[in-house]
Amino acid sequence: MPTIIDVAKRAGVSFKTVSRVFSGEDYVREETKMAVLKAARELDYKVNVSARTLRAKRSNKVVLIGSNPSPNYRNLFQLGALSACQDAGFDLVLKSEFDESEIQKLVLSDKPVGIVLLPPASGEISILNSLEALGVPVIRVGAYPETGSGGYCIYIDDDAASFDITQVLIQAGHSAIAFLSGPLSQLHAQKRKDGHLRALQSAGISPKEDWVLEGNFDFKSGFALADKLLSSKERPSVIIASNDEMAAGCLAAAYKNNLRVPEDLSIAGFDDSPIAQVIYPPLTTIHQPVKEMAIEAIKLLDVVNRKKETGNAAIKLDYEVKLRGSTKFIETTT
Numbered sequence: 012m013p014t015i016i017d018v019a020k021r022a023g024v025s026f027k028t029v030s031r032v033f034s035g036e037d038y039v040r041e042e043t044k045m046a047v048l049k050a051a052r053e054l055d056y057k058v059n060v061s062a063r064t065l066r067a068k069r070s071n072k073v074v075l076i077g078s079n080p081s082p083n084y085r086n087l088f089q090l091g092a093l094s095a096c097q098d099a100g101f102d103l104v105l106k107s108e109f110d111e112s113e114i115q116k117l118v119l120s121d122k123p124v125g126i127v128l129l130p131p132a133s134g135e136i137s138i139l140n141s142l143e144a145l146g147v148p149v150i151r152v153g154a155y156p157e158t159g160s161g162g163y164c165i166y167i168d169d170d171a172a173s174f175d176i177t178q179v180l181i182q183a184g185h186s187a188i189a190f191l192s193g194p195l196s197q198l199h200a201q202k203r204k205d206g207h208l209r210a211l212q213s214a215g216i217s218p219k220e221d222w223v224l225e226g227n228f229d230f231k232s233g234f235a236l237a238d239k240l241l242s243s244k245e246r247p248s249v250i251i252a253s254n255d256e257m258a259a260g261c262l263a264a265a266y267k268n269n270l271r272v273p274e275d276l277s278i279a280g281f282d283d284s285p286i287a288q289v290i291y292p293p294l295t296t297i298h299q300p301v302k303e304m305a306i307e308a309i310k311l312l313d314v315v316n317r318k319k320e321t322g323n324a325a326i327k328l329d330y331e332v333k334l335r336g337s338t339k340f341i342e343t344t345t
Contacts, residue, residue, distance in 0.1 A: 013054040015144040021050035030144060032163050061075025072123040073101045074310060076114070079129045080229045081256045083284035084301060088129060088152070091292040099313040114138060118145050125150060125312040127305075131197045148315045150308040153199050156325035163311055164325045165304050167298055169199045171295045172330045173206030173253075177332075178280055179332055180249050181214045183342030185277065189247035191236050203253045203281065222247055240269040241276070245319070249277035249338065253288045258294050262337070275332030277338035292336030300328050 019029045022045060031039050032047040075092055077085045089105065101124060106221055108115070108284045118126070123127040125148035132138060134153035150163045179223075180188060190207045193200035204223070211218050222240065226232035233252055240246055241264055252258035258280030270276045272292055280287055283298035307326050 013056045013229035014063035015056070016077060016140060018056050019045065020049045021054060022046045030146065033219045034333040061062040068178075069094070070122045070124070071101050072104050072139045073123065073309065074104045074106055074117065074123045074126045075130050075155070075186075076126065076128050077107055078107060078132045080227060081254055081282070081284065082285045083255065084282055085129065086291055087284060087301045088305045089341050091302035092127065092309055095309035099309055103307065109228070113345075114144065115141060118142065118147050123147060127152060127308050127312070129153065130199060131313075134197050134199075148312055150307060150311055152304055155198060164200075165307050165311075166325070167328050167330045169192075169202040169210055170206035170209070172281070172332075173203040173204075173251075174210045175330075176281070176295075176297055176332050177207045177251060178214070179334070180251065180277070180279065180338060181210065181216070183338065185249045186214075186216055187217070187246075187248040189219075189240050189250045191224050191226050191233060191250065191252045193226060193253045194223055200253060200340070207251060226253070228254050228256060230256050230260040233257030234264050235260070237261035238267060241265065246297070247276075248341065249279065251279045251283050255280035255282045255294055256298055257288055258296070258337075259290055263288060273337055273339040281339055285335055287333075287335075294333075295335045295338040296333050298331040298333050300330070303328060 015029050019025055022029065024047060028043060032044050041097065056269060058262045073092070073096055075089065077089065079085050089103075093103050102215065104121070104123070114126075126142060127150045128138070130153040133154040139149055139151065150165060150247050152165050154164045157163050157189060177188065177190075188211065190204065192204040195201050195204065208218055208223070224239075226323055236257075237260060238251055240250065250261045251263055253255045258278050259292050265272050265276050265278065272278055280292065280296040281299070282296045282301065283296045284301070287294040287296045307328070311326070
């Protein structure tokens with residue numbers, strides 16, 4: 012069965028333009044409209060009436076697809092989203108990871124005000140395209156405006172943040188630096204790796220290939236990768252993990268290998284999730300304003316809902332390097 016995406020490809024336009032044509036919206040050039048209708052006839056595409064009228068019949072529900080593997084990140088985001096939904100008069104519906112067809116069914120049955128996608132779902136362009144074709148606003152958290160069709164994005168500069176925390180540790184005297192990334196299929200994980208490597212290059216440090224390892228943004232992978240590093244004959248003086256869950260795993264691996272933190276090994280994380288301050292020693296990390304990102308996402312949905320229109324908006328929030336007890340300054344001789 013042909014989809015709105017197929018029609019867009021045949022007509023040589025965006026799927027948003029096709030949606031505007033089928034919805035009878037103004038400001039679509041006549042030649043564009045004719046091209047879309049011609050493509051629809053050739054493909055025998057049938058307009059989905061349920062999707063077409065969805066926007067006019069939305070409920071007051073906001074669906075949060077919280078598929079992020081870090082429970083600390085998810086919980087903090089959910090608290091911010093719940094608070095903002097209460098202020099806006101929305102009901103927050105929490106869902107675990109869905110595939111594309113299940114999300115479509117959810118939209119057509121619940122008719123939500125909008126959907127908020129956390130990483131990694133926020134990086135799935137096929138899901139974004141499918142939802143926008145249904146006419147429901149989507150806020151992508153931890154995604155970037157240059158990916159997909161743009162849409163609504165809330166993010167920090169992961170590349171710059173990773174560069175900064177690596178540079179701070181270099182300035183503290185560390186040169187034997189290992190880095191644990193998240194899944195590199197996710198753009199924000201790749202950007203964090205890129206920022207780290209850029210900082211090493213800027214300082215004239217050649218990265219060791221077996222000290223830059225790919226994990227899964229969870230405690231288990233952080234522990235396993237750090238244990239591998241620390242069991243080797245040559246080990247780093249600091250491990251930078253791409254989130255605090257992985258960093259906590261590094262801390263456990265250090266103690267397994269009878270290493271003191273930070274005396275024998277420094278550890279840094281990313282996110283500044285609650286776990287960063289309750290473990291000992293507390294983690295040096297990047298403060299990512301997760302709760303504020305959630306609040307901004309709901310505020311944006313409120314504006315979109317009141318205007319009854321979809322569009323594009325990218326909100327970049329600030330980050331901050333937080334220096335705590337898990338890292339130390341190394342004295343250098345000149």
